[in-house]
Amino acid sequence: MKYRDNTGWIFVLPATLVLGLVGLIPLITVVNYSFFEIFILDTRYWIGTEWYAEIIGSDRFWASLGRSTLFSVLILFIQIPLGIAISLCIPRGRVWVGLTLALIALPLLVPWNMIPSLWLSLLDPDTGILGRMIPHIGWPADWKLSAPLTWLVLVAMDTWHWTSLVVILCYSALTTIPASYYQAAAIDGAGPWQVFRFIQLPKLYHVLLMAILLRFMDSFMIYTEAFPINAGGPNGASMFLAVDLGEEIKAFNYGPSAARSVLYFLIIVTVAWTFSKARNKLDPESAA
Amino acid sequence: MTRFARSLPVIKRVVLFGFIAFACLPLVQMTLLSFVATLPTPDVSVGSLTFGNYSGIWQDPNLRAAFGNSIAYVVINILITVPVAIPAAYAFSRMSFLGDTHLFLAFIAFRITPPVVLTLPIFQLFSNLGIVNSVFGIALGHCLFNLPISIWILQGFISAVPKEMDETAFLDGYSRPQFIWRFLLPQIASGVAVTAFFCFMFSWVEVVFARILTTTNGKPISMAINALFGFRTDIGLVMAVTVASMLPGAVLLFAMRNHLSRGFKIGRV
Numbered sequence: 001m002k003y004r005d006n007t008g009w010i011f012v013l014p015a016t017l018v019l020g021l022v023g024l025i026p027l028i029t030v031v032n033y034s035f036f037e038i039f040i041l042d043t044r045y046w047i048g049t050e051w052y053a054e055i056i057g058s059d060r061f062w063a064s065l066g067r068s069t070l071f072s073v074l075i076l077f078i079q080i081p082l083g084i085a086i087s088l089c090i091p092r093g094r095v096w097v098g099l100t101l102a103l104i105a106l107p108l109l110v111p112w113n114m115i116p117s118l119w120l121s122l123l124d125p126d127t128g129i130l131g132r133m134i135p136h137i138g139w140p141a142d143w144k145l146s147a148p149l150t151w152l153v154l155v156a157m158d159t160w161h162w163t164s165l166v167v168i169l170c171y172s173a174l175t176t177i178p179a180s181y182y183q184a185a186a187i188d189g190a191g192p193w194q195v196f197r198f199i200q201l202p203k204l205y206h207v208l209l210m211a212i213l214l215r216f217m218d219s220f221m222i223y224t225e226a227f228p229i230n231a232g233g234p235n236g237a238s239m240f241l242a243v244d245l246g247e248e249i250k251a252f253n254y255g256p257s258a259a260r261s262v263l264y265f266l267i268i269v270t271v272a273w274t275f276s277k278a279r280n281k282l283d284p285e286s287a288a
Numbered sequence: 289m290t291r292f293a294r295s296l297p298v299i300k301r302v303v304l305f306g307f308i309a310f311a312c313l314p315l316v317q318m319t320l321l322s323f324v325a326t327l328p329t330p331d332v333s334v335g336s337l338t339f340g341n342y343s344g345i346w347q348d349p350n351l352r353a354a355f356g357n358s359i360a361y362v363v364i365n366i367l368i369t370v371p372v373a374i375p376a377a378y379a380f381s382r383m384s385f386l387g388d389t390h391l392f393l394a395f396i397a398f399r400i401t402p403p404v405v406l407t408l409p410i411f412q413l414f415s416n417l418g419i420v421n422s423v424f425g426i427a428l429g430h431c432l433f434n435l436p437i438s439i440w441i442l443q444g445f446i447s448a449v450p451k452e453m454d455e456t457a458f459l460d461g462y463s464r465p466q467f468i469w470r471f472l473l474p475q476i477a478s479g480v481a482v483t484a485f486f487c488f489m490f491s492w493v494e495v496v497f498a499r500i501l502t503t504t505n506g507k508p509i510s511m512a513i514n515a516l517f518g519f520r521t522d523i524g525l526v527m528a529v530t531v532a533s534m535l536p537g538a539v540l541l542f543a544m545r546n547h548l549s550r551g552f553k554i555g556r557v
Contacts (some may be wrong), residue, residue: 005383005384007383007385007464008383008385009379009385011379011383012376012378012385012391014371015373015375015376015395015435015439016366016376018428018433019394019395019398019431019432021428022410022429022431022432023398023401023432024407025413026406026410026413027406027409029409029413030405030408030409033408085303086303086307088300089300089303089304092388093461097545098545098548099545100308101545102309102541102542103308103312104307105541106310106315106541107311107315108313109489109493109536109541110493110530111492111493111495111530111533112494112495113495113513114513117526118315118317118530119314120320121318121321122313122317127321130313136476143397160310160311160314163307165415165530173384188376191290191293192292211459214399217400217402218400218402221404221405225488239493242402254408257408258408261405261408264402264405268405269397272397272400273393273394276392276393276396282390
């Protein structure tokens with residue numbers, strides 16, 4: 001049971017104030033801008049929902065939305081099962097666990113703007129480790145002209161970068177399973193699949209929900225890493241939602257970029273709401 | 289025992305080694321390049337082994353300053369995030385108050401808001417507040433994603449502490465803040481360490497806020513690396529800076545490895 005107590009607000013007040021400053025105020029500003037035509041910030045004209053109509057009516061927006069969705073779905077279907085599998089493979093001995101986790105987590109420490117550079121140098125036909133090997137198995141030198149190969153590189157890069165997070169989260173949940181559960185399963189003659197299905201997987205639900213949410217949104221709005229690989233090409237095949245927004249911000253198009261931000265935020269709120277619904281379903285007793 | 293069950297340990301080992309090799313491959317590439325001279329200089333020919341890239345970092349005052357800036361803003365960010373997150377995590381874990389689910393939802397929504405969506409207004413807001421081009425600006429900006437994630441991690445740790453502890457302390461006449469400070473904090477010390485590590489990890493490598501909030505001054509490492517790209521990019525130096533930028537994280541990771549491997553209780557498991 002939780003205490004029913006509105007003094008809870010005092011405890012969350014500092015966090016609410018900080019997030020209000022760096023989150024809510026900028027968000028309100030963006031909503032405000034999105035209804036204006038702005039040349040310089042002092043002179044602006046109310047134009048209502050024109051920017052929204054323009055974005056919603058453009059094929060470019062829907063194409064980017066489709067690409068981002070496809071990318072996120074691919075990422076989830078690869079990284080979540082892979083992350084679970086790797087976390088199950090981590091050995092039991094104390095020393096090895098620490099070392100393994102430390103090695104696996106290394107990609108998370110690379111500055112994001114260097115990640116595309118790392119992969120491009122890895123694929124470099126003259127000096128890259130992979131770049132010198134893969135032409136022998138039919139990898140063309142002009143892979144940047146091929147949309148599927150560009151996507152392959154992007155997916156491999158994101159999998160390399162972020163699967164470790166899924167592994168760490170899953171592993172943390174697995175270690176909370178008491179040894180007696182496994183002993184009971186062994187006595188009952190449960191095979192590895194049954195142990196996974198009925199003992200390990202249920203313990204992973206909460207963490208997986210969070211991992212799915214983080215991986216979905218971060219890949220859906222991939223920005224820094226995606227563009228330098230192939231400059232959005234070939235023929236815009238790797239132009240994602242956040243890249244479009246980034247272009248408008250660089251051009252200082254206040255109105256359109258604000259309207260775009262608001263649209264993206266609506267997507268975010270929808271996703272967060274679905275997430276909290278799923279969370280309450282897992283855990284009906286405590287709703288917070 | 290089926291044949292599958294007997295060969296499982298071998299399969300597991302092969303899969304794990306395969307994944308570690310995959311995780312390390314780009315890093316090996318990076319480390320190799322960082323020891324190669326990639327621009328012609330009078331005394332070293334291109335392609336030969338050299339330590340020149342690393343001494344180049346030390347000789348460049350911009351790069352030295354960048355390391356200082358990065359460490360400064362990450363430390364400030366942790367000093368803001370953790371003390372603010374602890375009471376909030378406590379409230380979400382222990383108390384039921386009006387609107388708590390909606391507030392949690394709002395926090396999560398801010399965590400998954402990509403920084404690029406808020407770049408323009410945050411830049412304007414922070415320039416009005418006069419904290420652009422300073423490490424404070426970046427530290428505060430990064431609270432957008434670090435604060436919700438910290439609350440979430442800490443909430444898991446606090447929920448693992450038995451509620452009887454709270455009640456005993458209240459019976460003994462301690463108030464809630466006193467309880468948090470004297471009894472709860474020692475219990476969740478490793479949780480605070482894990483939280484601080486995650487803050488470091490997400491903040492150290494972020495580039496969108498780091499870019500827009502530092503146009504002239506206070507540039508962190510990631511932006512200093514960006515500045516190295518140009519007409520003739522010394523890719524060896526770039527790789528050496530990247531390797532160096534990963535060292536503090538790697539040291540922390542190694543120090544934290546037992547906390548991570550002991551399993552941290554996340555999301556009420």
